[in-house]
Amino acid sequence: MKKFLFIAFLMSLKSFSQDRFSGTWTNQKCKDCKKEYFFTITVAQSNYKIFGTAEVTSEHKELNSGILEISGYVYPHGDKAQIKLKDKDGISSSAVLLTNEGVLQFTKRGGGDLVPNEMILTKLY
DSSP: OHHHHHHHHHHHHHHHSOOSSOEEEESOOOTTOOOSEEEEEEEEEETTEEEEEEEEEESSGGGOOEEEEEEEEEOTTSSEEEEEEEOTTSOEEEEEEEEETTEEEEEEEEESTTSOSEEEEEEOO
16 A cells, blocks of 8 residues: 555656756747847756756857757746856856746846847747
8 A cells, every 4th residue: 555655646746747848949930020149948857957958049140159058947836947058168147937838938147148138939849
């Protein structure tokens, strides 16, 4: 009986922890707007940890960021995450991610000018 309760407990934890942040998110799907840059973020969520990459691409070379490493954690309720973005030179920025109904709100909190301040991202896959 104890073994059954333990397995049921583990299954309930797994069903509660959804991977809301996992996937590739971008601001490219914009109708009737001209963008100077595109921000793409690919993250994988494992329980309450987040890892991944991000990149800002643009026709203007000064706006390109190169590949940025992402690390962070998800808050207990699962709809908010705190991340840190770091480039190859060690310059870092921090940001907050909020997810709701298939969109991701990205808000920069501080650090270097690696990424834009705020944007809404849609999930590609």
